[in-house]
Amino acid sequence: xxxxxxxxxxxxxxxxxxxxxxxxxxxxxxxxxxxxxxxxxxxxxxxxxxxxxxxxxxxxxxxxxxxxxxxxxxxxxxxxxxxxxxxxxxxxxxxxxxxxxxxxxxxxxxxxxxxxxxxxxxxxxxxxxxxxxxxxxxxxxxxxxxxxxxxxxxxxxxxxxxxxxxxxxxxxxxxxxxxxxxxxxxxxxxxxxxxxxxxxxxxxxxxxxxxxxxxxxxxxxxxxxxxxxxxxxxxxxxxxxxxxxxxxxxxxxxxxxxxxxxxxxxxxxxxxxxxxxxxxxxxxxxxxxxxxxxxxxxxxxxxxxxxxxxxxxxxxxxxxxxxxxxxxxxxxxxxxxxxxxxxxxxxxxxxxxxxxxxxxxxxxxxxxx
Amino acid sequence: xxxxxxxxxxxxxxxxxxxxxxxxxxxxxxxxxxxxxxxxxxxxxxxxxxxxxxxxxxxxxxxxxxxxxxxxxxxxxxxxxxxxxxxxxxxxxxxxxxxxxxxxxxxxxxxxxxxxxxxxxxxxxxxxxxxxxxxxxxxxxxxxxxxxxxxxxxxxxxxxxxxxxxxxxxxxxxxxxxxxxxxxxxxxxxxxxxxxxxxxxxxxxxxxxxxxxxxxxxxxxxxxxxxxxxxxxxxxxxxxxxxxxxxxxxxxxxxxxxxxxxxxxxxxxxxxxxxxxxxxxxxxxxxxxxxxxxxxxxxxxxxxxxxxxxxxxxxxxxxxxxxxxxxxxxxxxxxxxxxxxxxxxxxxxxxxx
Amino acid sequence: xxxxxxxxxxxxxxxxxxxxxxxxxxxxxxxxxxxxxxxxxxxxxxxxxxxxxxxxxxxxxxxxxxxxxxxxxxxxxxxxxxxxxxxxxxxxxxxxxxxxxxxxxxxxxxxxxxxxxxxxxxxxxxxxxxxxxxxxxxxxxxxxxxxxxxxxxxxxxxxxxxxxxxxxxxxxxxxxxxxxxxxx
Numbered sequence: 001x002x003x004x005x006x007x008x009x010x011x012x013x014x015x016x017x018x019x020x021x022x023x024x025x026x027x028x029x030x031x032x033x034x035x036x037x038x039x040x041x042x043x044x045x046x047x048x049x050x051x052x053x054x055x056x057x058x059x060x061x062x063x064x065x066x067x068x069x070x071x072x073x074x075x076x077x078x079x080x081x082x083x084x085x086x087x088x089x090x091x092x093x094x095x096x097x098x099x100x101x102x103x104x105x106x107x108x109x110x111x112x113x114x115x116x117x118x119x120x121x122x123x124x125x126x127x128x129x130x131x132x133x134x135x136x137x138x139x140x141x142x143x144x145x146x147x148x149x150x151x152x153x154x155x156x157x158x159x160x161x162x163x164x165x166x167x168x169x170x171x172x173x174x175x176x177x178x179x180x181x182x183x184x185x186x187x188x189x190x191x192x193x194x195x196x197x198x199x200x201x202x203x204x205x206x207x208x209x210x211x212x213x214x215x216x217x218x219x220x221x222x223x224x225x226x227x228x229x230x231x232x233x234x235x236x237x238x239x240x241x242x243x244x245x246x247x248x249x250x251x252x253x254x255x256x257x258x259x260x261x262x263x264x265x266x267x268x269x270x271x272x273x274x275x276x277x278x279x280x281x282x283x284x285x286x287x288x289x290x291x292x293x294x295x296x297x298x299x300x301x302x303x304x305x306x307x308x309x310x311x312x313x314x315x316x317x318x319x320x321x322x323x324x325x326x327x328x329x330x331x332x333x334x335x336x337x338x339x340x341x342x343x344x345x346x347x348x349x350x351x352x353x354x355x356x357x358x359x360x361x362x363x364x365x366x367x368x369x
Numbered sequence: 370x371x372x373x374x375x376x377x378x379x380x381x382x383x384x385x386x387x388x389x390x391x392x393x394x395x396x397x398x399x400x401x402x403x404x405x406x407x408x409x410x411x412x413x414x415x416x417x418x419x420x421x422x423x424x425x426x427x428x429x430x431x432x433x434x435x436x437x438x439x440x441x442x443x444x445x446x447x448x449x450x451x452x453x454x455x456x457x458x459x460x461x462x463x464x465x466x467x468x469x470x471x472x473x474x475x476x477x478x479x480x481x482x483x484x485x486x487x488x489x490x491x492x493x494x495x496x497x498x499x500x501x502x503x504x505x506x507x508x509x510x511x512x513x514x515x516x517x518x519x520x521x522x523x524x525x526x527x528x529x530x531x532x533x534x535x536x537x538x539x540x541x542x543x544x545x546x547x548x549x550x551x552x553x554x555x556x557x558x559x560x561x562x563x564x565x566x567x568x569x570x571x572x573x574x575x576x577x578x579x580x581x582x583x584x585x586x587x588x589x590x591x592x593x594x595x596x597x598x599x600x601x602x603x604x605x606x607x608x609x610x611x612x613x614x615x616x617x618x619x620x621x622x623x624x625x626x627x628x629x630x631x632x633x634x635x636x637x638x639x640x641x642x643x644x645x646x647x648x649x650x651x652x653x654x655x656x657x658x659x660x661x662x663x664x665x666x667x668x669x670x671x672x673x674x675x676x677x678x679x680x681x682x683x684x685x686x687x688x689x690x691x692x693x694x695x696x697x698x699x700x701x702x703x704x705x706x707x708x709x710x711x712x713x714x715x716x717x718x719x720x721x722x
Numbered sequence: 723x724x725x726x727x728x729x730x731x732x733x734x735x736x737x738x739x740x741x742x743x744x745x746x747x748x749x750x751x752x753x754x755x756x757x758x759x760x761x762x763x764x765x766x767x768x769x770x771x772x773x774x775x776x777x778x779x780x781x782x783x784x785x786x787x788x789x790x791x792x793x794x795x796x797x798x799x800x801x802x803x804x805x806x807x808x809x810x811x812x813x814x815x816x817x818x819x820x821x822x823x824x825x826x827x828x829x830x831x832x833x834x835x836x837x838x839x840x841x842x843x844x845x846x847x848x849x850x851x852x853x854x855x856x857x858x859x860x861x862x863x864x865x866x867x868x869x870x871x872x873x874x875x876x877x878x879x880x881x882x883x884x885x886x887x888x889x890x891x892x893x894x895x896x897x898x899x900x901x902x903x904x905x906x
Binding site for chain 3: 056059060061062063064066127131134137141144145146147148149152154162163166186189190191193194195196
């Protein structure tokens with residue numbers, strides 16, 4: 001008797017689906033519960049940020065780029081400011097660099113806390129989401145205290161940061177660092193060793209380091225596959241070479257490792273923040289920028305390590321007040337393109353796909369721009 | 370105070386009312402019909418209110434576990450929030466999709482709702498406080514609660530939606546798998562009680578050490594396996610794959626709106642109470658307990674189990690569908706059957722108290 | 723001992739959630755309790771008035787309008803007979819405002835500020851466009867450090883920042899770059 005043949009059928013997962021983190025449409029070819037193939041359809045959230053930037057001055061680009069990847073808007077601010085500074089060959093005051101590092105790392109923690117919550121929620125545990133966001137509030141409060149906004153900061157500017165931190169920032173930041181460090185044990189206790197969590201995450205969504213590199217995957221997803229690639233170490237920008245921290249790395253490349261890498265990164269970021277707070281110098285927070293900021297003609301590509309991988313800006317200037325071309329690169333796009341390859345033909349179930357999508361930590365505004 | 374509470378046996382009220390009815394001099398058929406009608410309406414009302422209370426309680430528990438408030442607006446700590454929700458759902462438009470299977474689509478929530486109530490015919494809420502003490506009580510309950518599965522399958526099929534179909538199929542597979550360890554755990558109790566009647570089962574565990582959960586070593590094992598299977602049977606997390614929100618959006622009830630959705634929703638919570646009530650009756654001595662009236666004991670114990678199931682839901686991630694099956698067939702079924710054999714052997718040899 | 727470890731870890735999870743049951747909520751009941759926003763919060767754009775005269779500080783120099791990345795500000799300030807600009811119209815459309823705060827930084831006359839206020843939702847989209855008077859009323863109770871020179875010389879439009887560039891807006895916004903016509 002021959003094998004029972006089942007008919008494949010297609011299911012639209014998204015654009016409106018609880019676990020596609022925005023408006024991503026995954027066209028699934030299913031064989032019963034098994035996912036045979038997945039085709040991501042992107043573009044539902046396209047806001048043409050790059051084109052908008054071409055019609056704005058350099059100062060105006062930064063609030064627009066806040067919306068590029070709003071979970072870590074500080075990185076978006078920073079990467080553009082870095083590109084413009086590199087074009088103009090501008091020196092940034094040391095205090096500003098320290099503040100930038102503190103903000104970037106706080107934002108990385110905030111992003112990973114969201115990752116922790118949403119991943120747990122996608123796998124079915126609803127409570128960790130609230131715990132993750134509870135600690136994120138501490139960080140967001142710090143941001144609001146400093147720059148006035150909770151999500152789209154517009155804080156890191158060309159030549160420095162928009163304004164100095166308020167007096168109470170440093171003690172509050174130390175307190176937040178302490179609290180988050182303590183709460184990490186709660187996070188780990190509720191999920192890490194939970195047999196259901198392990199069953200859902202271990203051995204699921206295996207990434208291959210070679211193929212991941214070939215697809216341009218970066219960030220925690222790559223580091224979970226055993227590739228020690230962290231731009232903060234490999235291509236140091238800002239003052240990251242002054243700080244002592246380790247690159248979080250795991251070797252299996254499954255969902256569980258991707259989750260652990262991010263928790264480790266929270267720890268390392270806390271370490272960096274503590275060091276940066278200790279060594280925070282006095283001084284100006286913004287270099288003198290000409291009223292009409294006009295970088296010389298030329299082009300530059302800068303990249304930084306974002307919580308979702310390599311974030312880069314390719315900036316072309318023609319010497320006017322507006323950039324000629326702004327091309328942004330986010331880690332999520334490459335990871336989303338890599339998704340079909342690890343799902344196709346592996347016989348993962350729809351629940352696994354959700355877990356893989358969650359641990360890739362894809363954020364759709366970054367994909368669609 | 371305990372004396373006052375002890376005198377508050379609800380059954381006395383029913384007896385008194387029945388006595389009044391009998392004195393009216395109506396024909397016996399009329400007396401029977403009226404009393405059954407009153408009991409039916411009462412049961413329906415109490416259970417519907419109970420379900421609404423459980424929904425509110427669940428939201429409160431979830432809120433406090435997550436360091437939120439939960440519903441706070443309507444009344445003291447939002448006590449009538451769920452009633453307001455139910456009224457709102459009643460007023461909602463009943464969205465009728467075109468491509469559905471009309472008959473199946475319409476009757477699925479009704480069947481689900483009715484099946485949830487059927488089990489309460491032979492659940493003893495207190496001493497003598499039972500609608501009908503069937504001599505096959507637990508068997509009857511196991512039989513009628515299975516209707517829920519058919520209802521969910523109907524909902525999944527009738528909606529003509531792939532996600533709903535997934536939900537329906539998952540629910541069928543899950544219920545069939547978990548019925549086996551559930552029945553095996555129950556059998557362990559039945560061996561010792563020597564009866565299928567719910568009242569007899571309660572009466573056979575008349576002291577604290579007589580409770581089946583305290584019968585070493587098979588009692589606790591049967592209890593734990595029953596609770597696991599019951600969680601699955603009630604479609605609660607971590608076994609809530611039929612409506613797994615993050616995978617199937619809402620599973621079988623994805624296309625339902627308004628009161629039809631509310632019926633599914635209430636049925637789910639009534640089922641939650643049912644499985645907890647069975648657990649209390651079988652393992653925790655039912656209404657037995659000192660000082661307080663029997664119905665209060667029953668309610669307290671049942672709500673305790675409900676609370677436990679709620680904590681499961683707000684703590685644990687969800688199992689995957691194949692792991693769920695694997696867990697049922699490769700772990701629970703062997704364990705429960707081994708436990709059953711152990712219990713039977715001990716009963717045969719007389720090594721128990 | 724895998725089973726023992728699994729049960730232990732399942733119970734650990736329950737312990738953690740159970741531990742949180744008794745704790746006080748971290749959320750607040752919004753309309754009754756309100757959260758005080760930090761002083762720097764960019765809640766809403768307001769127009770500031772002179773503390774003594776109560777008139778608008780705005781000179782109609784159009785710097786904020788030019789700094790706005792989403793063109794939410796509309797100013798109509800024609801030159802009067804005395805060669806001064808008179809602000810006739812100052813509308814902000816909060817429907818397209820992105821709350822970036824660039825207008826505040828561009829202003830050299832302490833005229834426009836982002837105040838820590840919120841709750842301005844409306845039922846009608848048109849109500850999101852606020853005119854000068856409403857913006858001024860909103861800004862009446864907003865405290866600010868007056869960094870202008872007391873006597874404002876004849877405001878020469880377009881190259882207005884000459885007098886203001888000497889005054890250092892010290893506490894509030896250090897080293898704000900002077901942005902002149904950066905968007906034509």
